[in-house]
Amino acid sequence: MVHNMKLNPKPYGMIKSGAKTIELRLYDEKRQSVAIGDEIVFTNLEDENDKIRTRVLNLHRFSSFEELYDALSLEKCGYTSENVKNASHKDMEEYYSRDEQSKYGVVGIELEVIK
Helix, strand or coil: CEEEEEECHHHHHHHHHCCCCEEEEECCHHHHCCCCCCEEEEEECCEEEEEEEEEEEEEEEECCHHHHHHHCCCCCCCCCCCCHHHCCHHHHHHCCCHHHHHHHCEEEEEEEECC
16 A cells, blocks of 8 residues: 655655654554555655655554654654754654644654655
8 A cells, every 4th residue: 555645854855765764653543554564655845846766664553652762763663863852742743743643643654755
């Protein structure tokens, strides 16, 4: 199955370069349909013609981003060696409220770019 998701330019570029291999999302109805082996086509929000095709390698499910941040490599999630020491699960509250996290849980979608 092929899924479509949009990304801001910075995380999009990190996935494209291979620096980011885990995409963090709310485990809502849309993400619950994603399975290992599926493909995700990411579209750059600043250029709808700029797309990356990826394959899902693993799904890391947690009840909150706080749990996810304690369990996964934050460098694989898009932080750099320069900013990882300031990384906080609260960074994700810009996108997903605590209520949404409580309702759905969260997922780290581990992927590889399909060349």
